[in-house]
Amino acid sequence: MPPDNIKIIDNPSYKKLLEIFSGMKSFSQIVSFLELIGIKNASLSEAFSNLPEVQEQLKILYIPDKFNGYFSQVGWVAYESLNVDLMQKAIELADQSKFEEAENLLTDYYNEQTLQWLLITMLGVKEFRNREKLAKLAKEDYLAERYYACVPILLMLIDGLVNDIEQTGFFAEGTDLTAWDSIAAHSSGLQELSKLFRVNRKKTSTEKITIPYRNGILHGRDLGYANKIVAAKCWAALFAIKDWAIAISKGNKNPPIEQKQSIIEIFQDFLDMQNLKRSINDWKSRELTVGIDVPSTGCPDDYEKYIPERTFAEFMLYWVNSNYGKMATLITDYLDIPINKKAGQVRQEFGHIKPIDFLLISINDTAPATTTIIATLKYIEKDEEKTCEINADLIYMDEAHKATLRGEPNGMWSIHQRSFNPIIYSNPV
Structure with missing residues (x-):
């Protein structure tokens, strides 16, 4: 002391x-x-x-x-x-x-x-x-x-x-x-x-x-x-x-x-x-209208680079294709886990659900490093087609996996897994 x-x-x-x-x-x-x-x-x-x-x-x-x-x-x-x-x-x-x-x-x-x-x-x-x-x-x-x-x-x-x-x-x-x-x-x-x-x-x-x-x-x-x-x-x-x-x-x-x-x-x-x-003090959120400023749905290339909506679309594409390894690279909860364990854990959490499509409802930049996306998700679970609304929280992180100001060099957007907890734990296998 x-x-x-x-x-x-x-x-x-x-x-x-x-x-x-x-x-x-x-x-x-x-x-x-x-x-x-x-x-x-x-x-x-x-x-x-x-x-x-x-x-x-x-x-x-x-x-x-x-x-x-x-x-x-x-x-x-x-x-x-x-x-x-x-x-x-x-x-x-x-x-x-x-x-x-x-x-x-x-x-x-x-x-x-x-x-x-x-x-x-x-x-x-x-x-x-x-x-x-x-x-x-x-x-x-x-x-x-x-x-x-x-x-x-x-x-x-x-x-x-x-x-x-x-x-x-x-x-x-x-x-x-x-x-x-x-x-x-x-x-x-x-x-x-x-x-x-x-x-x-x-x-x-x-x-x-x-x-x-x-x-x-x-x-x-x-x-x-x-x-x-x-x-x-x-x-x-x-x-x-x-x-x-x-x-x-x-x-x-x-x-x-x-x-x-x-x-x-x-x-x-x-x-x-x-x-x-x-x-950070001067930061202001974007004013976006879904369907006008950004597409309401689409593949990753339909969205600009380095924005959270593109990362969300990437995540959904990987999920549709059951690419659990790639999904893990975009989830905050798995960034610090050894590479050989990531895909298996993501499969265990997400594998019982098969997404079909998503539709963005709103995009809210809640802080200099965070954006919340509200979307409708259509998916299949146990051969039954379902629809639900999700709030996906995305965080802009630096190379050390710590939140940083959006737009800073060498950063990446990642998704907070707890955004999906209500559906991935609804009927786990």
């Missing part, structure tokens, strides 16, 4: 960026001086021309510490996936002593689109996958303002997820929620949040609370917990735990052996991450 006086800005990756920028800035001054005395090099001048922009970008490195300084004691902490512009706006409001406005801003961030996107990214944590169904139910309750229902579920998800990874729960004293070179898992982050959420609540109260005290809520003492701000803080904690879990999975419990990167590579990684976050 890092010492309490170590800040997020002291994280090795942040520190290295600042040190390298300082060196580049000094070198750029030398280049400028050489240009003044007539010694010019076009390549060097071009390389350092964007330093003012980079310097502006680097200011965001100081935001997590400022954010935690203001908000960690009221139930919010910075984490890798949290919108940087949102944190900055909250800090600006706090600077003006407008703490209620700042908390309202943070609470409103957890809307349908944000939850849809961040829940998809949580599939990158294997310990979460068995909990996805409960998380989706909590989302439905949250969006319907049934906070009395979603808060206890979220507290259970938070505790169980950490328990599966760390063998002690999120609310247990002594659980280590830190990791090397992490924002969420910094000692000022989740570790502080755990202390706050597990405060012992000994008296029954009907007063509204704004912090999700686990003890008071689940033991029936804090009866005024059912409100949006408590629920939003639970969501924020869950998504921060996702970033902690990813850091742990990368071996960040202890400092790794340092891998050398060039100055350009380090800056490019940093800028790429900021550009990706901005692209």
